[in-house]
Amino acid sequence: GxxxxxxxxxxxxxxxxxxxxxxxxxxxxxxSLFWYVQYPGxxxxxxxxxxxxxxxxxxxxxxxxxxxxxxxxxxxxxxxQVSDSAVYFCALIYTGGFxxxxxxxxxxxxxx
Amino acid sequence: xxxxxxxxxxxxxEKGKDVELRCDPISGHTALYWYRxxxxxxxxxxxxxxxxxxxxxxxxxxxxxxxERTGGSVSTLTIQRTQQEDSAVYLCASSFGQGAQDTEAFxxxxxxxxxx
Numbered sequence: 001g002x003x004x005x006x007x008x009x010x011x012x013x014x015x016x017x018x019x020x021x022x023x024x025x026x027x028x029x030x031x032s033l034f035w036y037v038q039y040p041g042x043x044x045x046x047x048x049x050x051x052x053x054x055x056x057x058x059x060x061x062x063x064x065x066x067x068x069x070x071x072x073x074x075x076x077x078x079x080x081q082v083s084d085s086a087v088y089f090c091a092l093i094y095t096g097g098f099x100x101x102x103x104x105x106x107x108x109x110x111x112x
Numbered sequence: 113x114x115x116x117x118x119x120x121x122x123x124x125x126e127k128g129k130d131v132e133l134r135c136d137p138i139s140g141h142t143a144l145y146w147y148r149x150x151x152x153x154x155x156x157x158x159x160x161x162x163x164x165x166x167x168x169x170x171x172x173x174x175x176x177x178x179x180e181r182t183g184g185s186v187s188t189l190t191i192q193r194t195q196q197e198d199s200a201v202y203l204c205a206s207s208f209g210q211g212a213q214d215t216e217a218f219x220x221x222x223x224x225x226x227x228x
Contacts, residue, residue, distance in 0.1 A: 036217075042221075043203070043219040043220060043221045043222060044203070044205070044217075044219040046216040046217075049216065089154070089155060091217075093215075099143075099145070099157075099160045099162075099168060100145065100205070100207070100217045102147075102154065102155040102157070103154065104154030105154040
């Protein structure tokens with residue numbers, strides 16, 4: 001079936017460190033891939049997305065590249081800030097489907 | 113409305129009581145989802161509505177849970193005979209759904225349910 005697997009958290013980093021949150025997926029065809037973010041006390045919101053292989057989604061300094069060969073969509077940021085502390089969810093919509101399938105989420109703590 | 117609206121924002125109920133949670137999606141969105149987020153946990157899919165199609169109920173944890181969507185708009189999630197393990201934040205989301213595979217889901221702020 002269609003599913004999303006992301007690295008377990010929490011991830012704790014110091015400010016200005018490099019961030020990678022791994023995400024891999026299982027899906028037939030060519031799903032669309034998303035990263036959502038949930039800041040403390042707020043609702044989920046879309047961070048970035050990519051709709052076809054080799055596309056790179058980017059927003060707020062975060063990037064993720066759609067890798068068909070490794071079925072991955074890892075989230076990266078070169079220099080994290082305290083304000084990036086949140087829970088990050090990888091998600092997909094599979095080909096021919098319309099339901100968004102989410103990973104379990106990865107909590108990020110950034111220390112000053 | 114401007115966004116997905118959920119009510120109430122908080123609900124405390126006694127074990128064994130029934131509760132209803134409401135979701136008002138973004139106007140024009142044909143897809144509506146309910147998820148549950150327990151403390152420190154990820155998103156657990158509950159149910160999905162797409163237009164006039166039969167809903168995908170595969171995520172409902174027991175027959176105490178049910179949901180309906182009236183007129184293709186507002187949705188109500190009902191939990192009967194609540195149990196303490198039902199305590200969680202219940203999230204509703206909507207999207208344009210059909211015909212737009214790359215569409216994003218817009219989430220409400222959630223209803224925090226506490227069963228005492």
